[in-house]
Amino acid sequence: MALKSFIEVDDESHFPIQNLPYGVFKPQPSSSPRPGVAIGDFVLDLSQISSAGLFDGPLLKNSNVFNQPNLNKFISLGRPVWKEARATIQKLLSATEPTLRDNAALRQKSLLPVSSVELLLPVVVGDYTDFFSSLHHTKNCGLIFRGPQNPVLENWYHLPIAYHGRASSVVISGTDIIRPRGQAHPSGGSPPYFGPSLKLDFELEMATVVGPGNELGKPVDINNAEDHIFGLVLLNDWSARDIQAWEYIPLGPFLGKNFGTTISPWIVTLEALEPFACEAPKQDPPPLPYLTEKESKNYDISLEVHIKPAEHENSSVVTRSSLKHLYWTLTQQLAHHTINGCNLRPGDLLGTGTISGPEPEARGCLLELTWNGQNSLSLNGLDRKFLEDGDEVTLTGYCKGNGYTIGFGNCSGKIVPPAP
Amino acid sequence: MALKSFIEVDDESHFPIQNLPYGVFKPQPSSSPRPGVAIGDFVLDLSQISSAGLFDGPLLKNSNVFNQPNLNKFISLGRPVWKEARATIQKLLSATEPTLRDNAALRQKSLLPVSSVELLLPVVVGDYTDFFSSLHHTKNCGLIFRGPQNPVLENWYHLPIAYHGRASSVVISGTDIIRPRGQAHPSGGSPPYFGPSLKLDFELEMATVVGPGNELGKPVDINNAEDHIFGLVLLNDWSARDIQAWEYIPLGPFLGKNFGTTISPWIVTLEALEPFACEAPKQDPPPLPYLTEKESKNYDISLEVHIKPAEHENSSVVTRSSLKHLYWTLTQQLAHHTINGCNLRPGDLLGTGTISGPEPEARGCLLELTWNGQNSLSLNGLDRKFLEDGDEVTLTGYCKGNGYTIGFGNCSGKIVPPAP
Ligand SMILES: [Ca+2]
Ligand SMILES: [Ca+2]
Ligand SMILES: [Mg+2]
Numbered sequence: 133m134a135l136k137s138f139i140e141v142d143d144e145s146h147f148p149i150q151n152l153p154y155g156v157f158k159p160q161p162s163s164s165p166r167p168g169v170a171i172g173d174f175v176l177d178l179s180q181i182s183s184a185g186l187f188d189g190p191l192l193k194n195s196n197v198f199n200q201p202n203l204n205k206f207i208s209l210g211r212p213v214w215k216e217a218r219a220t221i222q223k224l225l226s227a228t229e230p231t232l233r234d235n236a237a238l239r240q241k242s243l244l245p246v247s248s249v250e251l252l253l254p255v256v257v258g259d260y261t262d263f264f265s266s267l268h269h270t271k272n273c274g275l276i277f278r279g280p281q282n283p284v285l286e287n288w289y290h291l292p293i294a295y296h297g298r299a300s301s302v303v304i305s306g307t308d309i310i311r312p313r314g315q316a317h318p319s320g321g322s323p324p325y326f327g328p329s330l331k332l333d334f335e336l337e338m339a340t341v342v343g344p345g346n347e348l349g350k351p352v353d354i355n356n357a358e359d360h361i362f363g364l365v366l367l368n369d370w371s372a373r374d375i376q377a378w379e380y381i382p383l384g385p386f387l388g389k390n391f392g393t394t395i396s397p398w399i400v401t402l403e404a405l406e407p408f409a410c411e412a413p414k415q416d417p418p419p420l421p422y423l424t425e426k427e428s429k430n431y432d433i434s435l436e437v438h439i440k441p442a443e444h445e446n447s448s449v450v451t452r453s454s455l456k457h458l459y460w461t462l463t464q465q466l467a468h469h470t471i472n473g474c475n476l477r478p479g480d481l482l483g484t485g486t487i488s489g490p491e492p493e494a495r496g497c498l499l500e501l502t503w504n505g506q507n508s509l510s511l512n513g514l515d516r517k518f519l520e521d522g523d524e525v526t527l528t529g530y531c532k533g534n535g536y537t538i539g540f541g542n543c544s545g546k547i548v549p550p551a552p
Numbered sequence: 553m554a555l556k557s558f559i560e561v562d563d564e565s566h567f568p569i570q571n572l573p574y575g576v577f578k579p580q581p582s583s584s585p586r587p588g589v590a591i592g593d594f595v596l597d598l599s600q601i602s603s604a605g606l607f608d609g610p611l612l613k614n615s616n617v618f619n620q621p622n623l624n625k626f627i628s629l630g631r632p633v634w635k636e637a638r639a640t641i642q643k644l645l646s647a648t649e650p651t652l653r654d655n656a657a658l659r660q661k662s663l664l665p666v667s668s669v670e671l672l673l674p675v676v677v678g679d680y681t682d683f684f685s686s687l688h689h690t691k692n693c694g695l696i697f698r699g700p701q702n703p704v705l706e707n708w709y710h711l712p713i714a715y716h717g718r719a720s721s722v723v724i725s726g727t728d729i730i731r732p733r734g735q736a737h738p739s740g741g742s743p744p745y746f747g748p749s750l751k752l753d754f755e756l757e758m759a760t761v762v763g764p765g766n767e768l769g770k771p772v773d774i775n776n777a778e779d780h781i782f783g784l785v786l787l788n789d790w791s792a793r794d795i796q797a798w799e800y801i802p803l804g805p806f807l808g809k810n811f812g813t814t815i816s817p818w819i820v821t822l823e824a825l826e827p828f829a830c831e832a833p834k835q836d837p838p839p840l841p842y843l844t845e846k847e848s849k850n851y852d853i854s855l856e857v858h859i860k861p862a863e864h865e866n867s868s869v870v871t872r873s874s875l876k877h878l879y880w881t882l883t884q885q886l887a888h889h890t891i892n893g894c895n896l897r898p899g900d901l902l903g904t905g906t907i908s909g910p911e912p913e914a915r916g917c918l919l920e921l922t923w924n925g926q927n928s929l930s931l932n933g934l935d936r937k938f939l940e941d942g943d944e945v946t947l948t949g950y951c952k953g954n955g956y957t958i959g960f961g962n963c964s965g966k967i968v969p970p971a972p
């Protein structure tokens with residue numbers, strides 16, 4: 133029988149005692165931010181648990197990592213500390229443990245309805261990198277922009293392609309996304325023009341949250357890369373396809389991407405995801421030795437994208453994919469990122485790139501779903517080629533366990549027009 | 553007659569009383585970092601001046617901006633504060649002002665030989681962006697890689713092209729640069745291989761240090777962009793041309809650039825540079841209205857690159873250029889960066905891109921100087937196509953005023969081999 137908490141957790145909840153994802157929140161608008169863990173519809177205030185002396189393991193006793201405004205210090209400490217924290221929290225929340233269950237005063241202080249708190253970015257993001265690691269996404273983009281001759285470029289099969297994104301505009305789920313303005317250049321003879329993007333898109337992604345970093349000049353070995361991964365979040369790499377198309381040659385995406393990137397508030401740890409590990413796709417050609425791992429694994433995380441137009445009460449599902457489709461693994465991405473000596477820091481985000489599956493219904497962005505606006509998508513009767521003002525896009529992700537669900541909650545943002 | 557300091561400053565010094573660039577330093581290895589200003593061969597400890605109550609203007613009185621480990625807080629406050637600080641410091645250091653000149657105890661505490669202190673990164677860099685704004689550099693790269701047909705792509709003339717670089721690996725002048733390893737793919741049929749870069753290069757650049765930032769979704773108007781620029785530094789965007797060539801399509805440079813970026817320790821303010829403002833090159837086609845400025849200006853800053861091979865006592869000058877050659881101005885870069893709503897933060901770096909002049913001797917990187925290794929450069933008898941281990945590369949920059957020099961000091965790094 134599955135482990136249970138003394139807190140009532142619905143079977144469909146993303147946050148049973150098997151999950152215990154970390155976030156940062158403010159109980160009141162005037163409170164200081166502090167780390168918390170999601171349990172059912174509640175958040176456990178780790179600063180209170182810490183102040184009560186309940187982190188009593190050898191590594192976290194007397195530590196101030198949970199009296200910080202972000203998770204960077206905690207996640208910098210590495211897996212032995214994470215395992216100790218998880219064991220402590222899981223025990224405290226379990227149905228059979230009286231310490232918290234039977235202490236009404238402490239429960240009152242430390243268990244808050246998540247609906248009553250403000251969730252914040254869980255980490256200070258030093259650098260945000262975005263990979264391009266789904267073969268299906270890559271192939272579809274190649275077919276759309278270059279045709280059937282050679283949709284996947286040669287280098288793609290040899291290394292996990294990536295670009296540096298913008299750290300300053302990473303925002304938490306629920307933040308409105310202001311439609312960007314910029315230059316675009318329609319094909320044909322007319323000159324470039326300036327205006328609000330007409331091809332605003334989402335990208336269904338997840339991201340690695342880096343735990344311990346590495347020193348400049350000291351690459352992380354592929355077989356140690358997992359030790360540098362604290363956990364995963366959902367990530368929406370909002371993209372303005374018209375701005376991107378005009379600007380990106382030869383130095384890559386810039387203003388077409390850096391106006392906003394939304395992440396989900398809860399970081400789900402690799403410990404919670406371990407039961408859902410699966411074999412990664414076979415790589416052909418085989419990667420170079422520095423990218424060859426003893427065990428090549430993905431996680432089978434079901435992913436969905438929902439869009440709710442302003443005119444509708446309910447959202448429509450527009451795609452269903454899975455992280456298991458990723459060609460380059462999270463550990464290959466991380467090891468590759470450091471192979472030249474580049475230093476990662478705790479809290480860095482490594483986006484996976486758009487996660488498309490093999491089926492047309494599993495395409496991870498509107499560019500693919502509408503084939504760059506050639507087709508329309510029907511949202512319960514409303515047509516969409518790209519996002520309209522008022523559209524609310526929600527990514528969600530979960531793994532179905534035996535009698536429980538490990539989920540990521542929502543990663544949402546609503547499109548609003550730019551100020552005139 | 554030019555303003556003089558009571559401190560003896562050599563005519564050739566980069567740091568007369570007309571300059572007063574800001575940096576951050578530690579007097580002793582165990583001291584806390586604090587802001588300082590360069591004057592001749594000394595650094596003025598602003599934390600001491602502040603503690604002595606000498607910042608007595610209306611804006612900085614009782615402020616703690618100089619009791620911080622970096623300049624971010626000070627530079628976030630904007631030009632009126634910067635002008636007040638400059639006036640206070642310039643007066644304190646002037647030959648005719650007794651306050652500091654005649655106070656031996658305070659002089660002892662606050663004026664330290666720069667050779668005795670450790671200089672640190674002056675700002676915490678939230679995001680580092682690198683532009684591509686020199687027409688001569690762009691044209692040369694196009695000629696080398698695509699031939700004479702169409703060396704400059706159409707979009708280049710319409711917008712300041714840029715990519716996001718890596719903030720974590722921005723290092724201060726004097727930090728060794730470890731030769732990166734990575735994948736490269738020689739043209740021809742052979743597969744990609746892994747090893748130390750064989751085409752390691754410097755790039756002669758400068759960078760804007762952003763002062764006040766802007767809110768997400770609120771672009772900076774082109775005619776207010778200057779108010780967001782605190783000052784400039786020298787920047788060497790070290791580049792591994794072989795890694796870059798294989799990885800950069802379609803998302804731009806990544807591991808070919810992010811192993812290290814060196815900046816000079818002193819931020820020279822726009823106030824100090826104002827006498828050296830000059831008209832920027834005429835732009836044809838004219839830019840879109842959001843990039844059209846009332847006054848389009850560059851600064852005439854002479855730039856040099858010196859290389860000292862390990863075998864030599866002295867360095868050789870390999871290029872002489874000037875910031876005045878920049879096609880897209882610093883204010884156009886900043887306004888463009890925010891036009892989609894992207895938010896800048898105090899301390900962000902906006903690199904200019906390699907600054908090449910029209911003459912072959914004014915090319916800003918070895919790629920151009922040796923035409924991608926087709927020719928050799930002679931360093932006092934030693935041949936160079938790309939950088940060798942032990943080579944020390946120094947960028948320097950200065951403006952010649954009437955009886956004084958406003959300079960940036962040195963931006964140096966020595967190439968060392970990677971650990972085996
Ligand atoms: Ca993406
Ligand atoms: Ca550059
Ligand atoms: Mg984005």
Ligand SMILES: [Mg+2]
Pocket residue numbers: 717788789790791809810811812813814
């Ligand atoms: Mg660099």
Ligand code: NI
Pocket residue numbers: 317320321322323324706
């Ligand atoms: Ni055209």
